[in-house]
Each structure stands twice: as C-alpha cells, then as structure tokens.
Amino acid sequence: MKQIRSHGRDLGWLVVSAAIGLPAPVLLFLLVASLPATVAAGLGLGLFAAAVWVTRRLAGLQRRRAAAVLGAAVPASYRPLPAGAFARLRMILREPATWYDFAWLACQFVVGVVCFVLPVALWLGAFQCVTAPVLSAVLPEPTGYDPLVLELTGRSTVLSWVLVPVGLGLAVVAYRLPRPLVHGQARLAAALLGPTSKAVLIDRVGSLTATRAATVDASAAELRRIERDLHDGAQARLVAMAMSLGVAEDVIDADPAGAKALVAEARAGVGAALTELRDLVRGVHPPVLADRGLAAAVEALVLDTAFPADLDLRLDRRLTAPVEAAAYFAVAEALANAGRHSGATRIQVTIADTGTALHITVRDDGHGGADPAGGTGLLGIRRRMAAFDGELRLSSPAGGPTVLNMELPCAS
Incomplete structure (x- = not known):
C-alpha cells in the first residue's frame, strides 16, 4: 500500500x-x-x-x-x-x-x-x-x-x-x-534554475569578503580587549608594586618594619598580577588546549559547568591548532549562553570528527527562543565558523530545546 x-x-x-x-x-x-x-x-x-x-x-x-x-x-x-x-x-x-x-x-x-x-x-x-x-x-x-x-x-x-x-x-x-x-x-x-557558476563565484567572493572583514574586526576587538585587560589589571598592579618597592627602598633604613610591610604588599601584588596574566593567557589560548588537545579541553569545560552535562567525543586525532581553538571557544560560548539565558537543567555536547569536517552539537533542555540578533554570543560563534568556511545552524523553538549544530572543515 x-x-x-x-x-x-x-x-x-x-x-x-x-x-x-x-x-x-x-x-x-x-x-x-x-x-x-x-x-x-x-x-x-x-x-x-x-x-x-x-x-x-x-x-x-x-x-x-x-x-x-x-x-x-x-x-x-x-x-x-x-x-x-x-x-x-x-x-x-x-x-x-x-x-x-x-x-x-x-x-x-x-x-x-x-x-x-x-x-x-x-x-x-x-x-x-x-x-x-x-x-x-x-x-x-x-x-x-x-x-x-x-x-x-x-x-x-x-x-x-x-x-x-x-x-x-x-x-x-x-x-x-x-x-x-x-x-x-x-x-x-x-x-537551469539554480545559480550559474559565475553567480556562485560572485556570491562566494562576497561571502569571503564579508567573512574576512568580520574576522579582522573580531581580531581587532580581541586585541583591544587584551590591551584593556592588561592596562586595567596586570599593568596597574605592576605600577602599584613599583611604587611600593620605591617607598620601601626610601624608608628601609629609617623604618625597617614599614619597609617590610611594603615589600609584603608588593609580593601579594605580584601573585595577583600573575593570576590575572594566567587568566588572560587562558582566555587567549588555554594551556590545556595546546598541551592535551581539544578532547581534554572540552572535558575541562564540561566539568566546569554549573549544571549536569553529557559529553560524547569521537576524536581520534589532533586537529590543527586554529580549528581546535575555534571549536573550543565555540563550545565554551555555547555553554556560557546556555547557563546565562536558557534556564537549562541539563546539556549535551557531541563532537564527531568525520575526517573532512568536525561536527559539533550542543543541546540544552531550556526554554528555547534563542535569537542570534538578541546578543553577541551566537554572532561570535557564527563568525568563528565563517572564518573557516564553517556553518552554524540553530534550532530553538519556544519551549525548547535549543540545539546548535556547528560544522568546521578539518580535512588534513
């Protein structure tokens, strides 16, 4: 029948x-x-x-x-x-x-x-x-x-x-x-009705031009963020330490106890500056990602989430550093969005390497309604995907679930 x-x-x-x-x-x-x-x-x-x-x-x-x-x-x-x-x-x-x-x-x-x-x-x-x-x-x-x-x-x-x-x-x-x-x-x-090869080429050139411009803007914004973090954080602490050590040098003969306290204060400032620098470096490129690869880095991300998360990894090789970095930060942004906006109680992350592309799926059981136009998180993920000729597909009906499907070309 x-x-x-x-x-x-x-x-x-x-x-x-x-x-x-x-x-x-x-x-x-x-x-x-x-x-x-x-x-x-x-x-x-x-x-x-x-x-x-x-x-x-x-x-x-x-x-x-x-x-x-x-x-x-x-x-x-x-x-x-x-x-x-x-x-x-x-x-x-x-x-x-x-x-x-x-x-x-x-x-x-x-x-x-x-x-x-x-x-x-x-x-x-x-x-x-x-x-x-x-x-x-x-x-x-x-x-x-x-x-x-x-x-x-x-x-x-x-x-x-x-x-x-x-x-x-x-x-x-x-x-x-x-x-x-x-x-x-x-x-x-x-x-006969699909785009001609010339039209495809024109569209491709336009897409690459827009992607390049977005990538350049994102890189410039990231550099400005790093400069601002260094200026407001570690640099300010280093200036304060230099002033404390200078004062300690001036009063060390007349007031050894006060000089000792200033040195101790400078030492504490060194520790705080080192912590801020480590956090800054981790934001640029996490050491675990460079040392142990994408699988270990994503496992660390999932373990650090505020709600239960299931992880399905199908990775049998190390990918190129730019691809691993893009995938890592895309997953990190997706987890952060789920934690801040979705009201999810559980999340599932799947990463599969097919040889030619890296498929990433992040699914949460939140209330849905995610909109790329409503914030910069999803736009940032889409920009990262586009820089590698990748793709982001979003499904987030009202009432949930929200599913992000990402695809990154990763052929050797």
Missing part, C-alpha cells in the same frame, strides 16, 4: 509538472512579441514584465518541488532590482537567470507533457495487452471503434494470449518509470 501511495505521488508530481509547462507557449509568445518593442522604445514593457513575472513564479514553484525531490535547496540567482522601471528592465534583460528561466520553461513544456503522457500510455497499453483475450472474445467482429490491440492481432486468439505477458511487462515499466522521470525533471530544474 505504501508503494502504491508513493507511485500515486509520483504521478501527481508529473501531472503538476505538465501543468507548470503548459503556459510556456503563451509566455514565450509574449516574450518574442514584446522584446523588440521593449528594446526599441519601451512599448512592450508591460507584456515583457508580465511574462517575466509569471515565468519567475513558475520557476520558483519548480525550484521548491525540485528541492523536495533532491533533498537540497535549489536557490535562485536573481540580483536585487534597482529603483526605477527602466533601470529594472535593463537589469532583467542583462540577467542571465532571466534567460535560463525561459529556456527552462521551453524545456519544461516538452519534457513535462512527455513525462506525463508516457506513463499514461504505458498503463493503457498494459491494460489493453492484458485484457486482449477478453476483448477478442467480447468483440469478435469489427465495430469501427476497435482497440488498437485487436487491430494488431487481427482478433487472433493465440496472438491475444501472447500479448498478456507483454502487458505485464509494460505494467512493470509503467510502475517503475515515474520515479526516474521525477528525478530527471528535478535535475533539469536544478541545472
């Missing part, structure tokens, strides 16, 4: 595809009729705009249907339209995606009709072949409206029985054919 329903869905998909292609003759006629006038004097602007608008809607529908079949999005590659009717017209005329849409529409008209008619014809042929003996017995004499199978066999009983296995074979073909036809049309849509 499940297979029958799947076959019915495939046939329905082919029916809709044929219907999507049916407006092609009208739209292509509008295009051919309006284009010369549009280019010459703008007289056919309305017809051309209508043809483009309808074609893009049909193409968008087919993209969504193709994405559902292929399991991967088929993005459009239209550039943003400028202001002004004639400026938009020039953009649309120069847009390669416009002409790919019309090329797809012309192909879809032919392919959609053929892919719909072919299974129907096979089922009708299978039915006639299987029922040929019955038809031969029921219609022993020509009627003027004879089925094709009777004309082929000449109402021969032997030949009619020979066609029965042929009909069964046609039924098998008709049953199995729609699925390849559906995938074929989906691939055609992906090839």
